[in-house]
Amino acid sequence: NAGVTQTPKFQVLKTGQSMTLQCAQDMNHEYMSWYRQDPGMGLRLIHYSVGAGITDQGEVPNGYNVSRSTTEDFPLRLLSAAPSQTSVYFCASSPRDSHYNEQFFGPGTRLTVL
Amino acid sequence: LAKTTQPISMDSYEGQEVNITCSHNNIATNDYITWYQQFPSQGPRFIIQGYKTKVTNEVASLFIPADRKSSTLSLPRVSLSDTAVYYCLVGDAAGNKLTFGGGTRVLVKP
Numbered sequence A: 001n002a003g004v005t006q007t008p009k010f011q012v013l014k015t016g017q018s019m020t021l022q023c024a025q026d027m028n029h030e031y032m033s034w035y036r037q038d039p040g041m042g043l044r045l046i047h048y049s050v051g052a053g054i055t056d057q058g059e060v061p062n063g064y065n066v067s068r069s070t071t072e073d074f075p076l077r078l079l080s081a082a083p084s085q086t087s088v089y090f091c092a093s094s095p096r097d098s099h100y101n102e103q104f105f106g107p108g109t110r111l112t113v114l
Numbered sequence B: 001l002a003k004t005t006q007p008i009s010m011d012s013y014e015g016q017e018v019n020i021t022c023s024h025n026n027i028a029t030n031d032y033i034t035w036y037q038q039f040p041s042q043g044p045r046f047i048i049q050g051y052k053t054k055v056t057n058e059v060a061s062l063f064i065p066a067d068r069k070s071s072t073l074s075l076p077r078v079s080l081s082d083t084a085v086y087y088c089l090v091g092d093a094a095g096n097k098l099t100f101g102g103g104t105r106v107l108v109k110p
Helices: none
Strands: A004-007 A010-013 A019-025 A031-037 A043-051 A054-057 A064-066 A076-078 A087-094 A109-113 B009-013 B018-023 B031-038 B045-050 B053-056 B061-064 B070-075 B084-092 B104-109
Touching: A004 A087, A010 A019, A019 A031, A019 A087, A043 A064, B009 B018, B018 B084, B018 B104, B031 B061, B031 B070, B045 B053, B045 B061, B045 B070, B070 B084
Parallel strands: A010 A109, B009 B104
Antiparallel strands: A004 A019, A019 A076, A031 A043, A031 A087, A043 A054, A064 A076, A087 A109, B018 B070, B031 B045, B031 B084, B053 B061, B061 B070, B084 B104
C-alpha cells in the first residue's frame, strides 16, 4: 500500500492564483481531512469528510474548497491564493474502526504564496 | 469541542522516562484520546489511543484517570531519536472536527 499520497510536494503561487492540492489514499478509509501547519505551530483543521459525497468545515475553512466524489480522493482547492495561506498542508485518512481518531498522514505539500 | 492544553516543551536525557500530561477538562462522554508524534518536515504519526484507564503498546503507555479530564503519555527509556513534537488529540467517534492542540516539544539530550 502507498498509504496517503500528496501532490505536489512543493508549490509557489502568486497572489490571486488558484490551484488544487491532490490527496489520495489506498487504504479504503472512510474519513479524510486536510490540515495546515504554519511554521513552529500546531495543525489546524481546514475541511474533513466522513465518506464519499460528505464534507464539512473545520477550524479554518475560509479560502478553501473540497469535494469527495470517491473514497480514495480528497482534493483541496485554493480559490484565490493569499500570502496568509503560505503553509505546509497535510492530508490524512482514518478508518472507522479507530473511531476516526487514528489518522494516517501524507508527507505534506509546502505552499508559498508570493 | 474538547480543548486540550499541553506543556510547550520538555527536556530529558537518554534512558529516562518521559511523561507528558494533556489537560482536557471538557471532554465529552464519547470522546477518545489519541497521541501523535511529529518529526520536522514530516506528517504526524499515530502513537497510541485510549478511552479510559491504561493502554500500553510497544512504544508508549497512556494513563487516563477516572474523570478523564487529563491524560498522560509515558515514553519509557527515551533515545535521541524520540526528540519530536507530541500532540494530544481529543475527538469523538464520529470524527467531528478532530482538533490538535499546540503540542509539546520534547528534546532528548545525550
